[in-house]
Amino acid sequence: MREIDIWVAEDADSQRIDKYLSMVVEDLSRSRIASLIEEGSILVNGEVIRAKYKVKPADHITAAFEDEMALEAAPEKMELDIRYEDHDVIVINKPKGIVVHPANGNQSGTLVNGLLYHCKDLSGINGVLRPGIVHRIDKDTTGLLIVAKNDKAHASLSKQLQNKSVNRLYYALVHGVIEHEFGTIDAPIGRDPKDRQKMAVIATNSKPARTHFRVVERFAKYTLVECRLETGRTHQIRVHMQYIGHPVVGDEKYSYRKTMKTNGQLLHAHQLTFLHPTTNERITVEAPLPKQFADILEELRNA
CATH class of the missing domain: 3.10.290.10 (RNA-binding S4 domain)
Structure with a gap:
């Protein structure tokens, strides 16, 4: 340290x-x-x-x-769910429980370790521990993550994220029944001054954050929503849904103590749209809900 x-x-x-x-x-x-x-x-x-x-x-x-x-990120053989790949980019469907890149306490078994084994070479813009990583998703969040294979692709994708032209859609199962069909949560996010391991909606020492959501399906005590990120703050969807009183089911950090046994939040990045850094073609990649998430929804429908 x-x-x-x-x-x-x-x-x-x-x-x-x-x-x-x-x-x-x-x-x-x-x-x-x-x-x-x-x-x-x-x-x-x-x-x-x-x-x-x-x-x-x-x-x-x-x-x-x-x-x-x-520290050093070493290549490790790993089964990867590749949803799109070419000479410039690779889009991975990340499973639950996998950390994106090495850090203190997670120096192996991360997605970067598996990517280095698969690709041999990734962009070097973010250093030796985060090669190719343009954006991240949390350990227990599942779904799509785009990775750059070279610096040119990395610069292009980073600019698209900065310009908010990358479209990222998530499914989240949240507590409570949301009555309106659409909503926008526009609330700044920063480090929780009471707990450095958490983020929070706070007025000072924060950054603008905006999440759009629409109701997909309602259940007796839960709502399935689709969220679109306009910004990409740490834990953004999890913090914003807690802020409006509908925390993500299974979220041990931001949700209720008594909740479903899910081994992490039911949050899945199911669609990613971006402009290809070389061809400028609009690429849309999708990933189905993981089995556990889909099974829980089916149980709620049949309850």
């Missing part, structure tokens, strides 16, 4: 925190700093900050994170 504990000098010029840290901390790139800021791992005066934050004299900068130099 690597730690940062720095007091900004009294004569320091006002500059973005990523630039400042890259100059004063050895072997820490601006891209790595940006990732740590996005994760909420870098604090200034005890608070989470945004990437555009400019340091001030006497600011106290602290962080604790896994040093990537000490």
Whole structure:
């Protein structure tokens, strides 16, 4: 574990925190700093900050994170459910319980380990632990994840995500019966100040987040919804559905204590649409609900 504990000098010029840290901390790139800021791992005066934050004299900068130099993503033979693949991109249907990339406590058995065995080469923009990873989905969320095989494809896909032109649709089974047919949750998300392992809808130290949903099917005590992400904040759908009083079923972090035994949230990324980085063709990939999710819905229909 690597730690940062720095007091900004009294004569320091006002500059973005990523630039400042890259100059004063050895072997820490601006891209790595940006990732740590996005994760909420870098604090200034005890608070989470945004990437555009400019340091001030006497600011106290602290962080604790896994040093990537000490880790390495090694290829591992793994059964992958490939839904689309060509020379530039690969779209995987990720099963429940699989972490996307290595990190502290998960240095093997991740999707990246399996991808490196399958592809041999992935884009290097996100470093040695997240090669090819353009976006992520949680460990217990299932469904589609797009991965870049080269830097050109990675840059194109990242720009599409930034411009909100990638269409990502999820199915979620939530607690309670939602009476209206459509809805938009427009509420900023940041680190929960009471629990650093959770995210929350908060007014300060947060980023804009917007989720659109529509009701697909209603049951006696639950609702199946389809969610479309306009932004891609950590745990966004899970946090937003909890915020409106309809947490995702099986979510051990954001839902009720007494819920179905599902070994994780019933949340599935079922459709992904993007522009191909080379041909500019519009590509749509789909993945059916996993068996457990589908079986639970059938049980609810027959109840």
